[in-house]
Amino acid sequence: MDKSEEMDLLYHFGAMSENTLINKVRQLSDAALQLGLDEAKEVGRGNLLNVFEQRSTGLESRIKHSKEYKRMCDSDFKVDKKSFNSNKKRHQF
Numbered sequence: 001m002d003k004s005e006e007m008d009l010l011y012h013f014g015a016m017s018e019n020t021l022i023n024k025v026r027q028l029s030d031a032a033l034q035l036g037l038d039e040a041k042e043v044g045r046g047n048l049l050n051v052f053e054q055r056s057t058g059l060e061s062r063i064k065h066s067k068e069y070k071r072m073c074d075s076d077f078k079v080d081k082k083s084f085n086s087n088k089k090r091h092q093f
Helices: 003-015 018-048 059-076 081-090
Strands: none
């Protein structure tokens, strides 16, 4: 983003009403929270699949990790909407 685009964005936010600006900040906060949850989920999946490990492991280990991966995708990594909403309330202004 160059300086003129930054200035345009600054003027755009400056022209918003207080409530509109607060809602925009909330939207950005919610998006950042969701991005963090998604990133944590992907890192967890990567760890289960040994993506971050340099050397290859045997087939047996891969099968074991595949089963663990499926189990975690089916249960543990689903984002609980109630929990997500409670986190949103903590970040409200």
